Amino acid sequence: MTAAAVRPPPSPVxxxxxxxxxxxxxxxxxxVGAALAGWIPIAIRAEPRLRPPGAIAEDEFLASCIKxxxxxQVCPVKAIELGDITEGFGIGVxxxxxxxxxxxxxxxxxxxxxxxxxxxxxxxxxxxEEVRMGIARLARPDACLARQGAGFxxxxxxxxxxxxxxxxxxxxxxxxxxxxxPYDLELCDLCVRECPVPEAIRLGPMSDDPADRRRHVEIxxxxxxxxxxxxxxxxxxxxxxxxxxxxxxxA
Amino acid sequence: xxxxxxxxxxxGREPAKPAPEAYSPEARALHEEKRAHKADKALRDELHxxxxxxxxxxxxxxxxxxxxxxxxxxxxASYRFDVQLIEGAxxxxxxxxxxxxDLNSALQVTLAFKTILINLIxxxxxxxxxxxxxxxxxxxxxxxxxxxxxxxAEALHLKLAARKLVKDHALDRRVRTVLWxxxxxxxxxxxxxxxxxxxxxxxxxxxxxYGPGLALGVVGVLLLLEIFYSRRLWCRYLCPxxxxxxxxxxxxxxxxxxxxxxxxxxxxxxxxxxxPHVLDATKKGYATGLHQGLGADCTRCGLCVDICPxxxxxxxxxxxxxxx
Numbered sequence: 001m002t003a004a005a006v007r008p009p010p011s012p013v014x015x016x017x018x019x020x021x022x023x024x025x026x027x028x029x030x031x032v033g034a035a036l037a038g039w040i041p042i043a044i045r046a047e048p049r050l051r052p053p054g055a056i057a058e059d060e061f062l063a064s065c066i067k068x069x070x071x072x073q074v075c076p077v078k079a080i081e082l083g084d085i086t087e088g089f090g091i092g093v094x095x096x097x098x099x100x101x102x103x104x105x106x107x108x109x110x111x112x113x114x115x116x117x118x119x120x121x122x123x124x125x126x127x128x129e130e131v132r133m134g135i136a137r138l139a140r141p142d143a144c145l146a147r148q149g150a151g152f153x154x155x156x157x158x159x160x161x162x163x164x165x166x167x168x169x170x171x172x173x174x175x176x177x178x179x180x181x182p183y184d185l186e187l188c189d190l191c192v193r194e195c196p197v198p199e200a201i202r203l204g205p206m207s208d209d210p211a212d213r214r215r216h217v218e219i220x221x222x223x224x225x226x227x228x229x230x231x232x233x234x235x236x237x238x239x240x241x242x243x244x245x246x247x248x249x250x251a
Numbered sequence: 252x253x254x255x256x257x258x259x260x261x262x263g264r265e266p267a268k269p270a271p272e273a274y275s276p277e278a279r280a281l282h283e284e285k286r287a288h289k290a291d292k293a294l295r296d297e298l299h300x301x302x303x304x305x306x307x308x309x310x311x312x313x314x315x316x317x318x319x320x321x322x323x324x325x326x327x328a329s330y331r332f333d334v335q336l337i338e339g340a341x342x343x344x345x346x347x348x349x350x351x352x353d354l355n356s357a358l359q360v361t362l363a364f365k366t367i368l369i370n371l372i373x374x375x376x377x378x379x380x381x382x383x384x385x386x387x388x389x390x391x392x393x394x395x396x397x398x399x400x401x402x403x404a405e406a407l408h409l410k411l412a413a414r415k416l417v418k419d420h421a422l423d424r425r426v427r428t429v430l431w432x433x434x435x436x437x438x439x440x441x442x443x444x445x446x447x448x449x450x451x452x453x454x455x456x457x458x459x460x461y462g463p464g465l466a467l468g469v470v471g472v473l474l475l476l477e478i479f480y481s482r483r484l485w486c487r488y489l490c491p492x493x494x495x496x497x498x499x500x501x502x503x504x505x506x507x508x509x510x511x512x513x514x515x516x517x518x519x520x521x522x523x524x525x526x527p528h529v530l531d532a533t534k535k536g537y538a539t540g541l542h543q544g545l546g547a548d549c550t551r552c553g554l555c556v557d558i559c560p561x562x563x564x565x566x567x568x569x570x571x572x573x574x575x
Contacts, residue, residue, distance in 0.1 A: 039441070
């Protein structure tokens, strides 16, 4: 018999010590593993999220955001939501679902940027015209009422829609529900009419015929990607959408 | 106990009986005296009775729970009812306009972003100073919402354990130190605040303020583990935030102090404590002086102060009693 074969069985104390070590490694490893699993949603996400005004480049944004939600708290139209754990490392990081509630800059002074304690929403920006969240795009031109020469009458998003918008002519200071502000338009120009940035969207004639009421939608380089057009678009799903994070190529 | 020993024990070293030369002459005399005069049965019975009464004292626990609830509800009310006293969440906030930043969250962001942010410097400076004065890990027991639900889970665990339905499985305390380093390295290496993904403190604080989400599943899993598998698993063995604040508590003047003179070494304090290794001095013959603070890892929760029938454990502000 070899020396190893006659080694006495481990004492209860030794056994417990071994088990404790194993438990510690397994549970500690599980905690690290669970946290690292937060990388998966980042890796598989096809479309970038629409981030609040002033958000720096996505990787840096996720790194610098301290997940406190102060931007959420100051937004007068409650456009900003925090990511759930399904966003992985993006948990607690703010984003905007423009179709549900867009940023319409009704705070006037980009309050979310002022609220951000880490500069994840960069303090280099102080005016809405400087914001670059993305670019609007007419994703479904066939559905666009303006391109059909059609008008629009009624509540832009129906009676049950709860989204808010500040109508300067109604109340300069307080956003009201879009449902409380019905329209009666001979030609639908809602995206142009409610766009908070001057000249970001234009309607142009489709032909030389003056009787042709159809208008095409042109998005200019002043578009900041706030998503107001996507929110107000009365067709379902929206004809105009924001390509989050898209940037105009330098001319 | 020296500062280095206190920190080593916080990092995971098991406390040991002090070396003979570590005892002060007064402490040595006290231990001699106690050995010579073993408490007779009448005195022991009296003590057990006193201990029974002590179990009903919840002064500090109640103060602490009220404080914890008020702080967290102030966050909620500030947003929900636009009171604007504490805006933000526990990870970072503005308290009547002043930046506050959680030390651990600020550390993760700084390591991941690799930039010194002036607002975070201000925020962490304020918070560092605050918890330096208030006891370091007192953040855990007096503010962290997870600590409160974990205390309730612990009560359930102890009930089940008393009926032999569950058994406590201890972990090696060094695992917390390893996790702290691992999460710091991961933040630095990946550029993401990896730890925040599972931080029950951040998740619970945001859930309270902004509404519940799937992330509460993390809290649920942890509580289930703590009820059925390992008592106070997260706060005791794993949470890196606890270690961050523990480092602050190592030098904080607000502490629980132990005076062995009246102590009968029944060990009731160690049984209720989240971090019993800080109470090693309460074992018979372990106290090296007549008056010493508990270690850095102490969360200043006051459970030991409540349960001690002899008043041997008390809150104190170091240096302040000398001034007065």
